[in-house]
Amino acid sequence: MGEVSGMMTAGHSGGQQLVLAGGGHSHALVLRHWAMGRWRPPAATAVTLVSRSGASLYSGLIPAVLAGQAHPSACVIDLRRLCAAAGASFVQGEITGLDLERRQLHLHSTLGATSPAYRSLRWDWLSLDVGSVTAAPEGVAGLPVRPLEPFLDWCDHLPPVVEVMGSGAAAVEVVLALAARSRRRRQPCRLSLRTVPGGLRLGSAPLARRLEQMVQAQGIAIGPMTRHDPAPPDRATVLCTGSRGPAWLQDSGLPCDGRGRVLTHPTLVVQGHGRIFAAGDCGVVA
């Protein structure tokens, strides 16, 4: 099973169907353990991973890739290969919704116009590891750092003026990596970092001041975020302004916190839904 093709029952018929939604870190790790024989997959259960792409990106390495210190292939997790090695099926598609009553995931093919679109995948057990989306502040337009793939494509042709918005570690990493990239590629780019009033928020004031000095030492100006209309063509805004769960999780009726993350017990079982689990950025132990 390689693409979205009509109403599907995951894996083989007969047994239980476990659907892993999203190729995030937790699912990649579980598949790896199954593939290496360290853990055993659940008995009499067909496992299917569904994710928007056959490869997942390891975000911890993204700044190094941007800066040219690591090859792009170093951060790629080959989900198809992992599934094949773990005895799981892989479905490439964009999850657009979740029907709790019918136990179905709604999918949209990401394989191009020729593939049938809007299909469903049925599950008996569901594990969610779909990560997060960038939470843009109201009134601020820009390119979100997540999803990572379009952001990385955009970085290939940096405009002459770029402002990075955000007050956390990701904003610092991204602005410093872009500075290193423009130097290495000899692509002149005037960079600035726009934070909330008062500067970086890193849980430690001395650390925040130290990192602000490091950023400024690279010739990067730091100033407060302002609301503005979409940037003119020669200037771009990159949003590293925090994350929230994808909207379809909350729309499905699952219990979520104020940032749209699914509420779980410490076992990662979703509150009030004994057959659904959530891990990584899309869930929160409450």
Ligand SMILES: Cc1cc2nc3c(=O)[nH]c(=O)nc-3n(C[C@H](O)[C@H](O)[C@H](O)COP(=O)(O)OP(=O)(O)OC[C@H]3O[C@@H](n4cnc5c(N)ncnc54)[C@H](O)[C@@H]3O)c2cc1C
């Ligand atoms: C630039 C940057 C640097 C970072 N550096 C660090 C760091 O050094 N250390 C650290 O701990 N954290 C870091 N983070 C945070 C880290 O990225 C996240 O906490 C982590 O990626 C969360 O992993 P995850 O498994 O929840 O989701 P992800 O890694 O985002 O994986 C989600 C997967 O689900 C797929 N998916 C998502 N939505 C759908 C959908 N609707 N349909 C189908 N598939 C879907 C995606 O394609 C992806 O494969 C960084 C973040 C950024 C932006």
